[in-house]
Amino acid sequence: MRKRAWSIFCAAALTMVSLAGCGGNGGNEETKGTENPVTETGNEKEEITLRFSWWGSDNRHEATIKAIDRYMELNPGISIEYEYMGFDTYYEKLLTQLSGGTQPDICSIDHKWIGDLINQDKPFLNINELTDIIDLSKFDQEFVQNFCGREDYLIGVPCGMTARGALYNVEFFEKYGLSSEKDWTWEDLLEAGEKVNQQDPDAHLLFLTNDVLVYLTRDLIKQKYGENMINDNYELVCTEEDLKECMEMVKKLVDTGTMPSFEQTVLYENVFADQVPAWLEGKWGMTVLVNSNLPSVVAASPFEVKTLRLFSSEGGKDSAITIAPTMMLGIPKACKHPEEAAKFINWFVNDPEAVEITGDTRGVPANEEAKESLAKKGLISEEVSAMLTQALEVTVSPENTPTLNAEVAEAISEYSHQVGYGQMMPEEAAKGLYEDLTRLLKKIKP
Amino acid sequence: MGKYKKRDLVAFVFLMPWIIGFLIFQAVPFLNSLYYSFTDLSMLKTPNWIGIANFQEIFTYDRDFRKSLMATCIYVIISVPLKLLFALFIAMLLNMKLKGIGLFKTLFYLPSILGGSVGIAILWRFLFAREGFVNLLLSKVGLSAIDWLGSPKLALPTVSLLAVWQFGSSMILFLAALKQIPKELYEAAMVDGSGRVRMFFRITVPMITPIILFNIIMQMINAFQEFSAPFLITQGGPLKATYLYGLMVYENAFTYLKMGYASALSWILFVIMMALTFLIFKSSKGWVFYQDGGMES
DSSP, X not given: OHHHHHHHHHHHXXXXXXXXXXXXXXXXXXXXXXGSOOOOOSSOOOOEEEEEEEEOOHHHHHHHHHHHHXXXXXXXXXXXXXXXXXXXXXHXXXXXXXXXXXXXXXXXXXXXXXXXXXXXXXXXXXXGGGTTTSOOTTBOHHHHHHHSEETTEEOOEEEEEEEEEEEEEHHHHHHTTOOOSSOOBHHHHHHHXXXXXXXOTTOEEXXXXXXXXXXXXXXXXXXXXXXXXXXXXXXXXXXXXXXXXXXXXXXXXXHTTSSOOHHHHGGGTTSOXXXXXXXXXXXXXXXXXXXXXXXXXXXXXXXXXXXXXOOBOTTOSOOOOOEEEEXXXXXXXXXXXHHHHHHHXXXXXXXXXXXXXXXXXXXXXXXXXXXXXXXXXXXXXXXXHHHHHHHHTSOOOOOOHHHHOHHHHHHHHHXXXXXXXXXXXXXXXXXXXXXXXXXXXXXXXX | OTTOOHHHHHHXXXXXXXXXXXXXXXXXXXXHHHHHTTBXXXXXXXXOBOTTHHHHHHXXXXXXXXHHHHHHHHHHHXXXXXXXXXXXXXXXXXXXXOTTHHHHHHHHHHHHHHHTSHHHHHHHHHHTXXXXXXXXXXXXXXXXXXXXXXXXXTHHHHXXXXXXTOOHHHHHHHHHHHHXXXXXXXXXXXXXXXXXXXXXXXXXXXXXXXXXXXXXXXXXXXXXXXXXXXXXXXXXXXXXXXXXXXXXXXXXXXXXXXXXXXXXXXXXXXXXXXXXXXXXXXXXXXXXXXXXXXXXX
């Protein structure tokens, strides 16, 4: 018995540790093949199989699969396999695949990972070197070069352009006498939130995902200073006092009843409104999200919804609205058929037929021509384009790597929660956050 | 060499698939991770040797480490005894001679087959959500809704309950042990006028102590490595109340891309589990009773 217990114990411990042990330096070796892109034209007309991976919701999956099927019809000899999943673990899977050499040939990349991936020795081909195959002429050059890479390195071709904004339940607004005629400041938000909660203690104006809760601090700082919370030198641009104001905002949102208590919302902090019962029942009336997530929320909501520009600070220097490329399609350096993968990407983002099949399932197309043709045919949903338009009317600037760092985000999230739960006063939280961030930034600065 | 016969060779050949699998998928990653724990390995870059810096950071600065270790210990302390008591209780029920006992055994084992699955964790989330079934029951008896998973105090016990639900494998072992207790012992005790309670503590428990030992160790090891329940139900929240060790290792590895750091964390957990197992084995001399006199250690 004893020996058996020991051996099982050891086995179990090993399994546990092996989870962490599976990093690899294989990536480096595999990149060698890419210096001479494979040329498979000519004598051998073998069946080429490409793998394409993306994340998203059902309507995106269906449209993409339809497009893939069409491409295979048009291009005999090319077969495209696909793997799709939810967003929350996509990145983990992608990194594991990259480090193990089992990555797809066409990967979807989120803008939040650009900095990380560049620091990780750039595992994707520079699209700027593939422009003879991938036609980028119909894209807003400034957007592509500034938002989808760094300097001359373009990590992928953006499928769409997204913007962050607020979404509200029109009936809810009418019921509590709120108006959205003009843009809201944070003060307007608090005032409206208090008004709602006073009329009905069970009703709350605003609920946020964890992501957006973190953005709250980043946004307030960016609005105040006109630049990202952490600059490219990995330095905080704000003071401890500024952070205190951010933490106070969290506290005010909870104290005024604008937001429900954290006890109630914490379970829904990683899902969008379409999975939040209180939103669907009309008890919580407003949320903040990225417009590429709108279609599923609009479809699930049994009431009329409208978009509102993100809350601003009076006299702010920047809107702090994030405009971002969505689902950049990249080709890993280890891909065996980079040319074929590039051809598919080119078709996927440029071909009128592909554009029509995929519609607005990846946000508003970043390809201007595609955007116009979809808009003409009425294939972009009203809310999706409204949120982007509202964002593009004000000053926006790209976010940078250090501000988007996952550990930085975790620190902001942790202290925001401490304040939201009433475990810490804003002052104390700001002090802790300032110290933690200062220390962290020193460590992560490359 | 003369000792080894053809028989041994055959046995060895049959064991080969396991040995190869063990070496490739367990021994190599195991040793690799020990090396990586002294490096700054991230996902795709070549690692640099950084000595004990990871361990220094963990022990001197990392607040999450302390929080997580504490949460994990509480989780183990709640879930393991509860699970074993429950398993023993059900095993004793099933040990009675009843009609259709086979069916009951299957039914009671079912949660264990399902329990580790993603589906059940999600179900748990729904059951204990604010609008969930548990609160619905409470409201029927006039109590107000409780945020089981939203409150930093209640979340960990609630998640621990999910583990208790997966008592099946311990139960089967207890049942097997109960069946092996010679009937004569009970008969003799009854003749001497013992009650049921007395018989339970004086005969049943001592006779199954080897299985209790085995179950404690196995369940403790499992509990220390729990990952899926907190990952799926609470993502470690609220306020890191359910940020169990496995989740912390995972986040460091895959969210922060600190593979080397995560390896170091894994090794610390390994050492802790090893030490605890050792202590339990040491203590077992005092309380485990082997009918055949036990094994020489």
